[in-house]
Amino acid sequence: MRKLLALALFFATATIFAQGTITGTVIDSEMDGPLPGANVMVVGSKTGTTTDFDGNFSLEVKSSTGTLEVSFVGFKTKQVQFSLSGGSQDLGEIVLEADDNALDEIVITSFSLAIDRKTPVAVSTVKAETIETKLGNQEFPEILKTTPGVYVTKQGGGFGDADIRMRGFNSENIAVMINGVPVNDMENGRVYWSNWAGLSDVTRTMQTQRGLGAAKVAVPSIGGTINIVTKSTDAKKGGSVIASTGNDGLQKFGATVSTGKTENGWAATISASKISGRRFADGLEFEGYNYFVNIAKEINENHELSLTAFGAPQRHGQRETLHPIEDYQRSSRGIKFNSDWGYRNGQVVNVQDNFYHKPQISLNHYWTISDKTELSTAAYVSFGTGGGGGYTGNADLRSVDSDYRPAPYLPLNLDRVVSENAANGADGSETILYDSRNDHFWTGLLSTVSTEVGEGWDLVGGIDLRYYKGRHFQEVKDLLGGQYWADDSNVNDPNRSTKEGDKINYYNDGLVLWEGGFAQAEYSNDLVSAFVSLNASNTSYKRIDYFRYADDGPDKETDWINFFSYGAKGGANFNLDDNHKVFGNVGYFERAPFFNTVFLNNRNIANDDAENQKIFSAELGYGFRNQNLRVDFNLYRTAWKDKTLARSFVQGNQQIFANILGVDALHQGIELEFEYKATDRLNITGMMSLGDWKWDNNIDNVDILAEDGTTVLGTINVAIDGVEVGNSAQTTAALGLNYEVFPSTFLRGDFTYYDRYFADFDPTVRDSVDLQGPFELPDVGLLDLGLTHKFEFGSFDATINANVFNVLDTEYISDAREGNVKDPDYRGLVDSNVWYGFGRTYSVGAKINF
Numbered sequence: 001m002r003k004l005l006a007l008a009l010f011f012a013t014a015t016i017f018a019q020g021t022i023t024g025t026v027i028d029s030e031m032d033g034p035l036p037g038a039n040v041m042v043v044g045s046k047t048g049t050t051t052d053f054d055g056n057f058s059l060e061v062k063s064s065t066g067t068l069e070v071s072f073v074g075f076k077t078k079q080v081q082f083s084l085s086g087g088s089q090d091l092g093e094i095v096l097e098a099d100d101n102a103l104d105e106i107v108i109t110s111f112s113l114a115i116d117r118k119t120p121v122a123v124s125t126v127k128a129e130t131i132e133t134k135l136g137n138q139e140f141p142e143i144l145k146t147t148p149g150v151y152v153t154k155q156g157g158g159f160g161d162a163d164i165r166m167r168g169f170n171s172e173n174i175a176v177m178i179n180g181v182p183v184n185d186m187e188n189g190r191v192y193w194s195n196w197a198g199l200s201d202v203t204r205t206m207q208t209q210r211g212l213g214a215a216k217v218a219v220p221s222i223g224g225t226i227n228i229v230t231k232s233t234d235a236k237k238g239g240s241v242i243a244s245t246g247n248d249g250l251q252k253f254g255a256t257v258s259t260g261k262t263e264n265g266w267a268a269t270i271s272a273s274k275i276s277g278r279r280f281a282d283g284l285e286f287e288g289y290n291y292f293v294n295i296a297k298e299i300n301e302n303h304e305l306s307l308t309a310f311g312a313p314q315r316h317g318q319r320e321t322l323h324p325i326e327d328y329q330r331s332s333r334g335i336k337f338n339s340d341w342g343y344r345n346g347q348v349v350n351v352q353d354n355f356y357h358k359p360q361i362s363l364n365h366y367w368t369i370s371d372k373t374e375l376s377t378a379a380y381v382s383f384g385t386g387g388g389g390g391y392t393g394n395a396d397l398r399s400v401d402s403d404y405r406p407a408p409y410l411p412l413n414l415d416r417v418v419s420e421n422a423a424n425g426a427d428g429s430e431t432i433l434y435d436s437r438n439d440h441f442w443t444g445l446l447s448t449v450s451t452e453v454g455e456g457w458d459l460v461g462g463i464d465l466r467y468y469k470g471r472h473f474q475e476v477k478d479l480l481g482g483q484y485w486a487d488d489s490n491v492n493d494p495n496r497s498t499k500e501g502d503k504i505n506y507y508n509d510g511l512v513l514w515e516g517g518f519a520q521a522e523y524s525n526d527l528v529s530a531f532v533s534l535n536a537s538n539t540s541y542k543r544i545d546y547f548r549y550a551d552d553g554p555d556k557e558t559d560w561i562n563f564f565s566y567g568a569k570g571g572a573n574f575n576l577d578d579n580h581k582v583f584g585n586v587g588y589f590e591r592a593p594f595f596n597t598v599f600l601n602n603r604n605i606a607n608d609d610a611e612n613q614k615i616f617s618a619e620l621g622y623g624f625r626n627q628n629l630r631v632d633f634n635l636y637r638t639a640w641k642d643k644t645l646a647r648s649f650v651q652g653n654q655q656i657f658a659n660i661l662g663v664d665a666l667h668q669g670i671e672l673e674f675e676y677k678a679t680d681r682l683n684i685t686g687m688m689s690l691g692d693w694k695w696d697n698n699i700d701n702v703d704i705l706a707e708d709g710t711t712v713l714g715t716i717n718v719a720i721d722g723v724e725v726g727n728s729a730q731t732t733a734a735l736g737l738n739y740e741v742f743p744s745t746f747l748r749g750d751f752t753y754y755d756r757y758f759a760d761f762d763p764t765v766r767d768s769v770d771l772q773g774p775f776e777l778p779d780v781g782l783l784d785l786g787l788t789h790k791f792e793f794g795s796f797d798a799t800i801n802a803n804v805f806n807v808l809d810t811e812y813i814s815d816a817r818e819g820n821v822k823d824p825d826y827r828g829l830v831d832s833n834v835w836y837g838f839g840r841t842y843s844v845g846a847k848i849n850f
Helices: 002-012 128-134 140-144 325-330 412-424
Strands: 020-027 041-044 048-050 056-061 065-073 078-083 088-096 122-127 150-153 162-166 174-178 201-209 224-230 238-246 250-258 266-277 287-298 301-312 314-317 340-344 346-351 352-357 359-366 374-395 431-454 457-478 485-487 497-500 502-525 529-544 561-575 580-591 613-625 629-651 654-677 682-695 697-706 710-720 731-744 744-758 780-793 795-804 811-817 833-836 841-849
Touching: 048 056, 065 088, 078 088, 122 128, 122 140, 128 140, 128 201, 128 744, 128 780, 128 795, 140 150, 140 162, 140 201, 150 457, 150 731, 162 174, 325 833, 340 412, 412 431, 431 502, 485 502, 629 710, 654 710, 682 795
Parallel strands: 020 088, 174 224
Antiparallel strands: 020 056, 041 048, 041 065, 065 078, 122 201, 150 162, 201 224, 238 250, 238 841, 250 266, 266 287, 287 301, 287 314, 301 359, 314 352, 340 346, 352 374, 359 374, 374 431, 431 457, 457 502, 485 497, 502 529, 529 561, 561 580, 580 613, 613 629, 629 654, 654 682, 654 697, 682 731, 697 710, 731 744, 744 780, 780 795, 795 841, 811 833
C-alpha cells in the first residue's frame, strides 16, 4: 500500500502546472434536460471528464485556450472553443443534438429514470465514477449508505451478504431493477446481492427513487426503487484494465474491451473480472467472477437491437449465527468471531456457506415508429442455480461451548465428526453437511410504447409479463466420513439410504405467473411537468410437492391461486424559476401476498384468507439549484395496511401455525440532501433523515391452526400498536468532503451517523401490551477516507485509488435481533443476538484506460 501511495504522489508532480478550470452543463436537445455521462475531452490531449447526473462538468486544463469535444452515444459530437480569463471559464449550456445515424443506447429504463426538475419524486443518483472511486472493497449497495432514508448493513459479513433497507422497509419491499428488468425474487420479494456481486464493475448509473418512484412498470415498491443501468456498447474503440488489493488477502483484477461502432453498424463491449479474499471476520473466504457482454446492431434508421448478458458466479463462507455480546467479549477473536466454520484435515470447512450463479440475458429492440411514436421491448431470461450450506444430525456444530470445539469459541473440529461417522459403519452418518438449493428459471417480456399526442402531452403504456419456476430442495453435500444418511422425508420412497448429491428433507416447486400492464399520461413544459399513471397486475401461484404427497395423489399439485391488484399514482413538479422547484406525489396500490403466506407451513395448504396488502403514500418536496448549490428537501407518509404475518409453533410431533391478517404500519419522516461546490477544488455533500416508523394496530383472537390448516387449537393476540419498527436506523446523517489537493489528485472524507436503531423482532410473539418495546442500539458515527489520483501513463490515462473504511476502528453493532421478551429477567440488548460491523478495512487499486 505504501508503494502505491508513493507512486500516486510521484505522478502528481506531472500535472501541477495546470492553467485553470472549465465548467459547463451538457443539455439533451430533445428532453431539454441535463445529459449525464457525456464525455468532455480537450482536443489533441488525453485530458477529459464526464458530466454528472445534473449534466454538469468541471475540467482542469493545461492551456489557456483550446477546443473541447463533447460527445454522447446517440448524439452529434460538438466542439466548443474555450479561452480562460482569470484562470477559469464557464461555458454555460452546451446543447447536443440527436444523431439519427448514431448507434443509440437501447435502455428500456429511460422510462423509469427520474429527470431533475421534471420528475416529481425524491431521488438520489450515483454515477459510475463515484462507484469506481468510493466503493473499494465494500458491498455494492453500500455505495448508497449516504443516501437519505437508506440503511445498509453487511449482516454477517460474507461476500455479497449485504442487505439494504429504505424508509424502514426491508429489502423485499424495495424494487430493484437492472436495465429495466425487475430482479426481486418472484416468491419472497428479496434481493440477494451475492447474485449480483459483479455489478459494480459494469454499472453506469445507479438511481435511488424513494417512495412511489418513477417506474411505470407494475412494480409495487413500498419503500422505494433502485434502478441500476449497466454500461452499454461504447461508441469508441478502447478499454481498460483494473487491479486492486486490500485487507485480509483481497485480490481483484479485470479488463474491459470495446470495438466501437463498425462501418456496418455493429458494436460490442466485453468485461470480465475475478475477486477473492477472506473478509474481515473469521471463516469468510470467498471467490467470485464477473462477466458482461453487450452486442449491438443498427439494423436501419428505425430499428436497433442490443443483446446483453452478465453474471457473477461466486462461493463464499458465511457467518449466519448471531450471538450475544458476551460471546464476542469472551472470544479471543472479539468482533471477528464466527461460530459457523472449522477444520477438517487441516483445511477450512464452512458449515454455513453460499454459492450461486444467476446469469441474466436480455434482448432489447428499439423501434422508431414515427416522429412522435417509439416502442421499446426487452425479452429476458435468467437461470439461477445454487444455494446455501448447513448441517443436520446429532453433533452440536453451533454452540460456542460445543464438545466439537477444542475449547469454547475455537473453530470446530470436524475430524471428530468424521471419526464418529466412520465408527458408526453400516448404521450411517450421524451428522452431515447439506446444501439448501434454490434453482430457478425466469423469463419475461417488457414492452413500452410512447407517443406524443399534442403540444407537451405524451401517452405511455406497456406490458410486463413474467414466468418463474423455483425448485427447492436439500441435498447431501458431505457425509463427513459416513456410508450414507438415513432419510424418511419422502413419502414415495421412505427410509432411504441417501448418498452425496441425493435430495433429502424437502423437494418442491414454486410456480409464479405475472401479467401486468400500465398506462400513463404526461404533460410538461418549461414550468410544469405532471403525470397520472394507472397499473394493474395478476399474480398466480402454484405449488408442487414431490416429497410430502404421494406421486399419484390429488394433493401433490395445487391449483393456480390468483391475486388481482392495481395501483394509481400522480404527481406534479413546478419550476418556480431557474433556481426553485416544488413537487408532490400521491398514490395507492395493492400488492399480492408473498408465496409463503399463500401456502402456509411449507405445505400445499392454501391460505383462503390471504389478501392483497394495501399501500397509500404521499410526498411533498422542494429543490434549489444554482451554479454551486443543490438542495433537496421532502416530507413523506406511507400507510401500509393488511400485511399478512404467520407464526409457527411446535406442539407434540406436529407443527402448528397462526395466520395473522390485517397488520398495519405507518412510516413517515423528513429527508434533506445537499451538494455544495464551495470552491473550484472543494465539494461538500451531506444528508439528514429523520424517520418515525411504527406498527399501527393490535390484532386479537387469532386462530392457532393444526397441520391440516382447518382445525382450531386455540387463539393468540398480537399487541404491537405504537411499537417502533425495527431493523433499521430511523435517524441517519452524512457529511462528505472532496478536495482537489493538487490538479487531478483528490482527497475525500465521508462521515456517517446512525441513531434510533431498534432491534429486529418478530411482531407475532408480542402478545401483551405490558411487554417492553424493542431495545435501542447505541448511536454510532463512522469515518471513511479516500484518495484518487489521475494521471497520464505514456499514451494511456490512469487512475490510482485508495480507500480506508471506519478509519477510527470504531466498534459498533450493525444488526440486532431481540431475545426472549417474555422472560421476566430479559435484559434487552444484553440478552439479544447481534452482529458487529467491520472494524478498519482498506483497499488500493489502479485502472488504466487504453
